[in-house]
Structure formats: C-alpha cells, structure tokens
Amino acid sequence: MRVYLFFFLLIFSAAMAQNTPVKRDPYLQNPVKNQPPKNNPDNKIRIINADEIKKDTKYDGNQYFLGNVQLEHQGSILYADEVVFYEEENFVKAIGNTKLQNSDGSVITASEMEYDGNSQKGVARKNVVLTDPKGTVIKTQTMYYDRMANQAYFNTGGTINDGKSITYTKSATYYLSTRVVDLSGDVKIVDNDYTLEGRNVVQNQNTGIVDINGYTVITNNKNPKNRIVTEKGTHNLNTKESFLTKNSKIFYNDKILTGDEIYYNQLTGFGKATGNVTIDDPLEKRYMKGGYGEIFEKKDSAMMTKSPYAVKILEKDSIYFAAEKILSYQRPDSADIKKKKNFLRAFRKARVYKSNAQGRADSIAFNETDGVLHMFRDPILWSGEKQVTGDKIEAYLNTVTENIDSLKVLGNALAISKVDSLTLVDEFNQVKGKLMTVYYEGKDIKEIKVIGNAQAITFADEENKTTKKPERIGITLTSCGIIGAFFEEKKLQIISCSIGATATTYPMSKIEPEKRKFPDFNWNTKDRIRKWQDILLDSPNNEEIKYVPNDELYNKAKDAVDRAKAKEEAKKPKRVKK
Numbered sequence: 001m002r003v004y005l006f007f008f009l010l011i012f013s014a015a016m017a018q019n020t021p022v023k024r025d026p027y028l029q030n031p032v033k034n035q036p037p038k039n040n041p042d043n044k045i046r047i048i049n050a051d052e053i054k055k056d057t058k059y060d061g062n063q064y065f066l067g068n069v070q071l072e073h074q075g076s077i078l079y080a081d082e083v084v085f086y087e088e089e090n091f092v093k094a095i096g097n098t099k100l101q102n103s104d105g106s107v108i109t110a111s112e113m114e115y116d117g118n119s120q121k122g123v124a125r126k127n128v129v130l131t132d133p134k135g136t137v138i139k140t141q142t143m144y145y146d147r148m149a150n151q152a153y154f155n156t157g158g159t160i161n162d163g164k165s166i167t168y169t170k171s172a173t174y175y176l177s178t179r180v181v182d183l184s185g186d187v188k189i190v191d192n193d194y195t196l197e198g199r200n201v202v203q204n205q206n207t208g209i210v211d212i213n214g215y216t217v218i219t220n221n222k223n224p225k226n227r228i229v230t231e232k233g234t235h236n237l238n239t240k241e242s243f244l245t246k247n248s249k250i251f252y253n254d255k256i257l258t259g260d261e262i263y264y265n266q267l268t269g270f271g272k273a274t275g276n277v278t279i280d281d282p283l284e285k286r287y288m289k290g291g292y293g294e295i296f297e298k299k300d301s302a303m304m305t306k307s308p309y310a311v312k313i314l315e316k317d318s319i320y321f322a323a324e325k326i327l328s329y330q331r332p333d334s335a336d337i338k339k340k341k342n343f344l345r346a347f348r349k350a351r352v353y354k355s356n357a358q359g360r361a362d363s364i365a366f367n368e369t370d371g372v373l374h375m376f377r378d379p380i381l382w383s384g385e386k387q388v389t390g391d392k393i394e395a396y397l398n399t400v401t402e403n404i405d406s407l408k409v410l411g412n413a414l415a416i417s418k419v420d421s422l423t424l425v426d427e428f429n430q431v432k433g434k435l436m437t438v439y440y441e442g443k444d445i446k447e448i449k450v451i452g453n454a455q456a457i458t459f460a461d462e463e464n465k466t467t468k469k470p471e472r473i474g475i476t477l478t479s480c481g482i483i484g485a486f487f488e489e490k491k492l493q494i495i496s497c498s499i500g501a502t503a504t505t506y507p508m509s510k511i512e513p514e515k516r517k518f519p520d521f522n523w524n525t526k527d528r529i530r531k532w533q534d535i536l537l538d539s540p541n542n543e544e545i546k547y548v549p550n551d552e553l554y555n556k557a558k559d560a561v562d563r564a565k566a567k568e569e570a571k572k573p574k575r576v577k578k
Contacts, residue, residue, distance in 0.1 A: 025123045027144050028116045045090055045117040046072045059084045073117050075103030090117035105133035106176055120147035132176055136162045136205050150176045162205050165191035165237055179205035195219045208238035227251045240266035252297045256280040269297025284342050285313040288326055301329035314402045322535035323350040341369040351535040356443035357383045357404055358529035371397030382528055385421040386445050389414050389522060407438035415448055416523055419459050426547035429492035430457040430518055431485050447486050454483035458492050460505055475516060476505040513551050
C-alpha cells in the first residue's frame with residue numbers, strides 16, 4: 001500500500017508542479033538567483049508518506065502535504081506535520097514537530113525547517129535540538145546545518161550538553177565528524193567542579209580539550225578564589241589539566257603563580273611554570289621570582305629555581321633572599337594545630353639582604369611567622385662595619401619592630417669590626433669563642449657575649465688631656481671563659497671577663513703584626529653584599545680592599561732593637577784562626 005501511495009504522490013506532485021519560486025532563508029539562496037538547479041534524479045527529495053496532499057492559494061499555489069509526512073534524501077529522513085514541496089527547486093519547508101534523522105546518526109528536531117536537496121543545507125527554527133550519535137545535545141532557537149560538510153551553526157544563543165558539562169554560548173559551529181565545537185563570543189562551560197568563562201574557545205567533545213584563544217577564567221565552584229586566568233592555551237575538561245602560554249595566572253590558596261608558560265592540574269594541585277615566573281603570597285607579604293617554579297597546592301608549598309630570589313615585604317625594611325633553589329611551605333603550629341606557620345628555605349649559595357644585616361651561607365632557613373633565620377655551613381653575616389662568622393648563625397627578628405633583636409653563633413664564632421671605618425688602616429677589633437650571642441640596639445650591633453674559650457683582640461685608645469683627641473695606647477689581648485663586650489661608637493669595650501681571665505695590653509711598638517689578628521681572621525670584602533641587587537649574583541666579586549698596615553712604631557722599635565743587637569755583636573771579640 002505504501003509503494004502505491006508513493007507512486008501516487010510522485011505523479012500527483014509532477015502534475016501539480018508550482019511555478020512560484022520559493023522565498024528562501026539567505027543561507028539557502030541558489031548560486032544563480034531564481035534559476036532552478038540542473039536536474040539530478042539521484043539527488044531528488046523523495047516523498048515517502050503523507051496523509052493528505054493539497055494545492056491552493058495557501059502557499060502561493062505550491063503543493064503541500066499534511067499529516068505524518070515523511071521525506072527521504074541521501075539516506076536522511078525528514079518528519080513533519082506539514083511540508084511544502086518545491087519540486088523544481090528540490091526544496092522543502094517543514095512545519096510542526098519537524099525531525100531530521102541524518103544518515104550519520106545525528107538527529108535535529110525543531111518547530112519548523114527548510115531544506116535544500118541540492119546543497120544539502122538546511123535551517124531549523126524554534127526550540128531546535130541537535131543530538132549527535134554519542135549523546136551530545138545542542139539546544140538553540142535557530143540552527144543552520146550543512147549535511148555535506150557535516151556541520152551545524154547557530155548565533156541565537158544556546159547550550160551544548162555532553163553529559164559531563166554544559167556549555168552556554170551566543171554562537172557556535174559544531175563539526176559533527178570530529179565533534180569539535182568552535183565557540184565565539186562570550187562562552188561559559190560548567191561542570192560539577194569548575195566553570196570556564198571566556199571568549200573564542202574551541203571545544204573537542206571527543207577529547208574534552210578546550211583550546212583557549214582569548215581572555216578566559218576557570219573557577220573552582222567550591223572555592224571561587226581558586227581559579228585560572230589566561231589568554232591562550234588548552235584546558236582538558238576530563239583530566240582538569242591546563243597548558244597556558246599567554247598572560248596566565250593560577251590563583252590557589254590565596255597565592256598566585258604566573259609565568260610565560262604554565263602547566264597546572266586542578267585535581268592534583270600541581271603546577272609548574274617557566275620563563276619570568278612569580279609565586280606571590282599577598283597574605284604572607286612575600287613573593288618569589290625565577291626562571292622555573294613549581295607549586296604543590298595540597299601541600300601548600302612551592303619551589304623556585306633558575307636564578308631565583310624571594311622578597312619578604314615588611315613595612316619598614318624588606319628582606320631579600322637568593323640561592324640556587326628556594327622553597328616556601330606551611331606547617332601546622334605545634335602549639336595550635338589549627339594555625340599554620342610559614343617557612344622559607346634557600347639551598348646552595350644562599351644570600352640574604354636586609355638594610356642593616358646581609359649574609360651568605362650554603363643554606364638559609366627562615367621561619368617567617370616567628371621571625372627566626374638559620375644560616376648553615378660557612379655562614380657569614382655583615383652588619384654595618386661588623387662581620388660575624390661561625391659554624392651556624394641564628395638571627396632573631398622582632399616581628400613588631402622588624403629589626404633584628406639578636407644573633408646566636410654556634411661553634412667557631414668570630415666577630416670582627418673595623419676600628420675606624422673612615423680609614424683604610426689595617427686595624428680590627430675581634431672577639432671569638434665557642435658560643436656567641438650578639439645583641440642589637442635599634443639597627444646596630446651593641447653588645448656581644450661569648451662563652452667557651454673566649455678571646456678578644458681590641459685596640460685601646462685614650463684621650464690626650466692636652467689635645468682632647470684619642471690616642472692609641474696599644475692592643476689588648478684578652479682570654480677567659482666568658483667575655484662580655486660592648487660597642488660604643490667605633491670602640492669595642494671589654495666590660496666583663498670571667499673564668500680564668502687574663503688580659504694584657506701591649507704598646508703598638510711591642511706587638512708583632514701577626515699577633516694583631518687571630519689565625520682564623522677572615523674579613524671578607526670581595527663577597528660582601530652592599531645592596532639588595534648583589535644577591536642576584538653568586539658573588540658581587542667586589543674589588544678587594546687594600547688596607548694600610550699600622551706598623552710604623554713596631555718597625556721603628558724593631559729597628560732600634562736590631563741596631564742595638566748589632567752594636568753588642570760588634571763589641572764582642574773576634575776569634576782568629578791560627
């Protein structure tokens with residue numbers, strides 16, 4: 001019965017062929033206006049079924065089909081309540097409950113459609129839904145589709161739902177063969193955990209990868225402060241991995257990672273960046289910079305290498321760190337596990353700069369919360385014209401005044417100060433011992449206490465009663481169990497010496513130059529950090545300062561002694577061999 005109906009409809013449609021050209025959507029215009037395409041029997045739209053066939057003035061004399069209408073073309077079937085058929089143009093208009101079942105398995109439903117059998121292009125309007133063979137559903141109000149190119153396009157706003165995420169966009173082109181969606185204008189992609197908002201992105205439904213070609217933000221739905229900002233890159237909606245290449249930032253745990261190129265995994269919280277990398281911690285008032293950096297969100301830690309440096313921002317006087325590698329991390333407070341303490345560690349060739357204290361060591365550990373700084377392995381710290389060295393140095397920072405309160409030097413402690421910083425005379429006060437505590441007053445070292453094998457070499461001056469100017473009276477060598485020393489202007493005063501105390505003052509003419517310094521004297525001007533930029537180098541490699549020896553009195557006295565000895569030797573009788 002269906003075969004007979006088809007032949008009847010075909011004969012009837014030929015007899016009732018219309019002459020009025022169809023008014024097409026601009027998308028479906030013929031290449032040559034108002035000229036029907038060449039006939040191709042294999043390309044004709046075929047009418048499979050209809051309950052009624054009519055031709056009257058309703059559609060300008062064109063025939064139309066009513067009730068359970070089915071049309072077939074190139075393996076695709078169009079269903080509708082009503083269809084206007086323009087046979088000469090191989091074109092149809094479908095109205096009411098329209099459905100296009102394509103040969104590739106995709107389905108388009110809408111309130112009405114237009115379809116051109118020659119170009120295999122169509123337009124669907126009102127409540128349009130496209131479902132691809134793998135279940136992706138696109139909804140919009142007007143959709144343009146091209147069966148030959150196997151793509152669909154809309155610019156009336158719509159959604160794309162792949163079962164894992166929903167995409168909201170003003171316009172999109174969907175390539176059904178590759179399942180790639182080209183999204184232009186403002187785009188939002190939402191899943192259970194994250195929301196991507198941007199402009200001009202391309203989404204691959206097969207891989208879940210989104211190509212980003214404009215300003216884009218990817219936000220954690222549970223913690224909106226954690227987000228990704230970029231202008232170019234890719235983001236995998238399945239694995240939550242991002243590869244970012246332009247103006248990119250990762251916001252995590254109130255910190256910010258930036259760099260020329262960034263990789264970040266939202267699931268593991270691991271990220272890495274190369275080229276002009278910055279890890280900023282606004283709450284801790286600290287940032288790190290370098291050529292390569294890594295972050296570990298779940299451990300709340302970060303690492304920086306390739307000429308890295310870190311800056312601890314203080315209101316009055318910031319602290320600068322540099323090394324081959326710098327780490328920052330948080331750990332629970334042992335006194336209150338609900339609180340965390342912040343730490344910074346610099347490894348290998350570490351340097352630190354503060355306006356009143358600069359240092360070098362193999363490694364430096366800084367407890368930012370408590371203000372305690374540890375310097376390990378060959379540490380050296382300068383403060384003004386004073387230098388402190390030892391096996392280990394601990395500096396205690398007052399977190400309120402932002403000044404160093406004190407130092408502890410453990411093992412082989414040695415403090416050196418220039419007697420007169422305004423001259424190049426080779427004169428240095430020195431204190432050494434096993435354990436040394438250095439106390440600051442304001443920004444300057446004021447007092448030193450040494451315990452264990454304490455020794456000191458100090459230059460002694462006395463005011464001339466006539467000229468009222470200080471005159472050098474000699475050098476004092478002090479040795480005892482405990483020494484207390486006090487800095488007053490340029491002088492180092494030994495204020496206490498207990499347990500086996502000995503102290504001897506030698507006139508300048510009576511003390512050899514080699515006894516004016518301890519054997520481990522190590523005054524360092526080549527590596528000294530003078531400004532914060534000096535920490536960016538392994539060593540500023542300063543020109544060594546040449547000090548002028550103050551040996552005139554000693555040399556005169558020695559010469560006098562030598563001459564006296566020579567005279568005595570001359571008076572002695574000479575033995576003559578017979």
